[in-house]
Every structure is written in structure tokens, then in C-alpha cells.
Amino acid sequence: MSSIKAIFxxxxxxxxxxxxxxxxxxxxxxxxxxxxxxxxxxxxxxxHDRLNNYTWVGFYFANTKQKTxxxxxxxxxxxxxxxxxxxxxxxxxxxxxxxxxxxxDVQKQDNYIACSLSVKSELVVPxxxxxKNIGQxxxxxxxxxxxxxxxxxxxxxxxxxxxxxxx
Numbered sequence: 001m002s003s004i005k006a007i008f009x010x011x012x013x014x015x016x017x018x019x020x021x022x023x024x025x026x027x028x029x030x031x032x033x034x035x036x037x038x039x040x041x042x043x044x045x046x047x048h049d050r051l052n053n054y055t056w057v058g059f060y061f062a063n064t065k066q067k068t069x070x071x072x073x074x075x076x077x078x079x080x081x082x083x084x085x086x087x088x089x090x091x092x093x094x095x096x097x098x099x100x101x102x103x104x105d106v107q108k109q110d111n112y113i114a115c116s117l118s119v120k121s122e123l124v125v126p127x128x129x130x131x132k133n134i135g136q137x138x139x140x141x142x143x144x145x146x147x148x149x150x151x152x153x154x155x156x157x158x159x160x161x162x163x164x165x166x167x
Contacts, residue, residue, distance in 0.1 A: 018154045021050060025158060029165050036167050041073035043158065047139070048075040053147070056115070056140035060084065060091050062133065069095055069135070076140065079115045089113030091138055094124045098133050100152055104145040115140065123147040125155040129166045 028042045044057045058074025067086040071079065086095040089112060094101050103109045103122045112122075119140045127135045137155055141147065 014150060017050065018150065021046065021154075022157065025161060029161055036165075037073055040162070041075070043162075044073050044075040047158075053141045053143050054139050055142045056119070056138075058138050059127070059135055060138060061135035062086075062095055067095075072135070077116055077118075081113060081115055084113070090122050090124050091136060094126050094136050095133065098126055098128075100125050100156070102147055102152065104147075118142045120144045121146045123151055123155065125152065125159055127159040127162060129163045134166075 024046060025043055028039050028046070031039060034042075040059055044059070047054050048057045056074065056076030056079075058076065058079075059072035060069040061072050062069055069084040069086070069091055071082040081089070081091075084092045084095075086092050090101050090103055090109070091113075093111065101122075101124045103112065106112050106114070106119055106122055120143055121141045123139045124136050126133045127137060137159060139147070139151070139155065
């Protein structure tokens, strides 16, 4: 029974932390004194620094004519994956499907592009502006099965807020 209580306590802390982060994200996005990319960078830094299992946080933006994703602001280890074709890897699949993609264990996933040997799980959530998939937020973790439904819902909320102030 104590393990169930411990898991529930962790879950409640995570929900509380995400709620607190929502207020900080709103303040970042409302700060018109900073360039839009600088505000996205602040969001990456905030999520990376405050959510322990978010070891890499970044945005990819779509070039629909070339059918490629291009790396935007991010926080974490540098990546060689600055341009990803639609359909390739988890991010490329999200560009085509328009659906969230949660990968509990990247080693068990077909069509996975290894950004780092330390990455164990990944979550990609598309970013829609005026109903069009213009990019995505990509989260990596060095833990297997690091993400759950609360992460999905939180990142969907983040993307809705970003879309509401999209330049």
C-alpha cells in the first residue's frame, strides 16, 4: 500500500508543478518586450530546468513546401537533427499524422532517429495555428517511460497558449 501512496504523492506533486508552470508560461508569452523566439527559448529553459524528466526540450517548425521540419529554440544537448524530413523519426511522423506521439522506450520504436544515446523516451505534441500543423514541441528523457497523460495534456495546453500569441 505504501508504494501506491508514494506514486500518488509523486503524481500530485507533478500536477501541482505543472499548474505552477502554467502561470510562468503565460507570463513569458505575454511579455511583448522580447522577441517571439526568445520567449519560446524561455519556455524550453523553464521546462528543462523544472521538470526533472525533461532532459531535452525543443521546437521544430514545418516548411510545408519542402516537407521538412527545422529546429527552433531548444534546451538540452546539441543535436545534429536540425532538419528532419516529414515521415522520418518521431517528429517527422507527427508532421504527417497531426497526432501526439508518445514513445515509452525509443529502443523498441521503429523509425526512431537517435539524437543521443542517453535518450530513453520521447514525447512529441503538434503545434496548430489556425487549424494548421505548423510545428511541434519535442521532449526527450533519459528515463524509460518518463511521460504520461498529464505530460500530454500539459504540452497540449502549452501549444494552445503559444498558438494564441503566434506572430
